[in-house]
Amino acid sequence: MNKEKIAEIFEKISELLEIKGDNLFKIRAYLNASRVISQFPGNIEDAVLKGEMSKIPGIGKDIASKIEELVKTGRLIYYEELKKSVPEGIFELLKLRGLGPKKTKILYEKLGIKNIADLKTALEDKKLLYLDGFGEKTVSNLTESIKEYNNFKERYLYPEAQLEAGLIISYLLEAAGSLISNIEIAGSLRRKLETVGDIDIVIASKSSAIAEVFLKYDKIAHIESNGDTKISIVLENGMRVDLRIVPPEDYIYALHHFTGSKLHNEELRSREKKHGYKINEYGIYKTEYNKIIVADEKDFYNVFNMQFIPPELREGAGEIEEALKHDIPELINIKDIRGVFHVHTSYTDGKESLEEMVKTALELGFEYIGITDHSVSAPYAHGLSADELNSEIEHIDRLNKQYEGKITILKGIESDILENGDLDYGNETLSKLDFVIASVHSRFNMHKEDMTARIMKAIKNPYTTMLGHLTGRLLLERKEYEVNISAVIDTLSEYKTIVELNANPKRLDIDWRYIKEAISKSVMLSINPDAHNKKGFDVIEYGVNAARKGWTTKNDVLNTYGINEVLNKIKTIREYKLNKSV
Incomplete structure (x- = not known):
């Protein structure tokens, strides 16, 4: 039980208590505990074993005992009982954008709304318009939120x-490895899509016992189908698996x-059918009885005089034509x-x-x-004033001397793009930095033309080195704001x-579907972790996956270059823009 999970549980407890109309002090205590735990710098299990949790400001004896229960048992009886005291559908309601505990409580108490289906009916009957705090804009947003939720709920992050x-x-390898010749993930997960609807796994085996072994997997909630060659199950977390x-x-x-x-498959089959080939999951056939034997997928494509197509590119987006010309580039790698x-x-x-990072x-x-x-306009993230930024700059200068020859620390800021397109520091402050990431963190509901103009400005x-998370999306949580991406790419290029x-x-923003366009217009990428803790660096792998889907090579990415080249590139950008603005 890690600190992130414990913090999440305490936040949900505070929400449930608010819905039940519990003591405000108690609600705030759990919410504050969630914040304290999420920001706890040490190992929470060690702190529990040493009996140190109650010594942390914001953590009383009662909450400390609950943390201990979670760490030692992996569950919290109080939380489980609390969940039973409200309708199960309430948790779905809390997932809707724009619907927090307060509004959920009103809907539950005034209209008896217990789940999303109830809310959808109430919206259609215009019942919410008679409630305080539910104006036309709120009602419109909730209608849109339900659509988003229904689109998202059966998908999972990569x-x-x-x-x-x-x-x-x-x-499977541990339980029946001797029976398995090969095993591999397939489907959208192998193609490294950012979200997937299910898991596909392909096993090569001569033994029918594999099915029996698989059905003993202890995370199976129920079995949907059980055939000789295909087994479909649903896991306890709702995820579907096809074996x-x-x-x-x-x-x-x-x-x-x-x-x-x-x-991809349809295009390949259609094209090669004209050349006398039949392709399916059982083989490649030149005639009905002449199966062409291949050793691997490289051989598979070579049958058709094609270059091997990496799974990430198999989206029916021109990869077959490029493979025929042997023009698929060497894609970027995590290394x-x-x-x-x-x-x-x-x-x-x-x-x-800073030093830990x-x-x-x-x-x-x-x-x-x-x-x-974060910059001064981000109070929610304790954004830095100009003076505080100066202090951090001085700290970085000291660390650069301390770590000289080992690692270079670049001075930057994630500067908020204000509604009018300005950055939230003056040029004097920005000029002290090695680089600046400009990002939108507010006013997501602007008209498309206005948002596009805002970002382009x-x-x-001259001090914007790179544009951060272009569309502001949070996959399966928040859709992107409306913006003309091609126009933004043109401005980045210019x-x-x-x-x-x-x-x-x-x-995973910029979306991989726009990366090829950006690269074609000589826009360089930077694959950034947006790390907020030490484990945050691990996500670079997912950025590389997305870059590969966008046909990205090593040379297209800033942070594949050595420090001297990087410094030269970011310096050149600033000088070019300063000269252009004269």
Whole structure:
């Protein structure tokens, strides 16, 4: 039970208590405890074992005992009982954008709304308009939120699905490894889509016992189908898994087929049918009885005189034509990343100190780290005043002397783009920094034309080095704000400004579908972790996945270069823009 999970549970307790109309002091105590735990710098299990939790400001004896129960047992009886005291559908309501505990409580008490279906009916009957605090705008937003939720609820973030798939494969290899010739993830997960609807796994085996072993997996909630070659189950977390069991001689064909995408497979089959080939999950056939044998997927594509197409590119987006010309580039690899930008510290809303983040970057083998705490217009994130930023700059200068020859620490800021497109520091302050990431953190509901103009103006600022999380989306939580992405890319290109590929798996923004366009217009990417703690560096892997889907090579990404080249590139951007603005 890690601190993030404990903090989440305490936040949910505060929400449930608010819905039940409990004591305000008690509600705030749990909410405050959630904040304190999430920002706790040490190992929470060690603190519990040493009996130190109640000594932490904001953690009383009662909450300390509950933390101890969670750490030692993995559950909290108080929370479980509290959940039983409200309708189960209340938790769904709390997931809707724009509907917090207060409004949920009103809906429950005044209209008896217990779930999203009840809310949808009430909205259609216009019942909410008679409630205080539910004007036309709120009602409109809730209607939109329900649509978003229904689109999102049966999908999962890539890391969640990746973890579950890995656990299943580990279980099968441990329980029946001797019966398995090959095993691989397939489907959208293998293609590394940012969200997936289910998990596909292909197994090569001659034994029918594999099915029996799989059905003993202890996380199965129920079995949907149980056939000789396909088993469909649903896990306890609601995730669906399809297991395909094929003979070893059919494995490569099945893996290719079930990796997809549907568009890729249809295009390949249609094209090669004209050349006399039949392609399916059982093989490649030149005639009905002449199966062409291949050893791997490279051989598979070579049958058609094609270059191997990496799974990430199999989206029916021109990859077959490029493979025929042998023009698919060598895609970026995680090992190509030499440094990181977009790193937060405890100066603002980061969970670790500046030096801890530097040490972690050094331990991970990075040559440089770009510090970008939040700017003055972000009070929710303890944004830095100009004086506080100066203090951080001086701290970085001291650390650069201390770590000279080991790692370079770049002075940056994540500067808010104000509603009018200005950055929230003056040029005198910005000029002290090595680089600036400009990001939108407010007023997401602007008209498309206004939002586009806002971002374009920020790009033109001579001190903007890169544009952060272009669309502001939070996958499966918040849709992107309306913006003309192509127009933004054109402006990035004209002003030689870098676009961030935010590697946080909830963002992955810029969307991979626009990366090819950006690269074609000579816009450089930077794959940034947006790290708020030491583990935050781990997400770079997901950014690299998205970059690969966007046909990105090593040379297209700022942080694949050495420190001297990086310094030269960001200096060139500033000089170019300063000269352009004269």
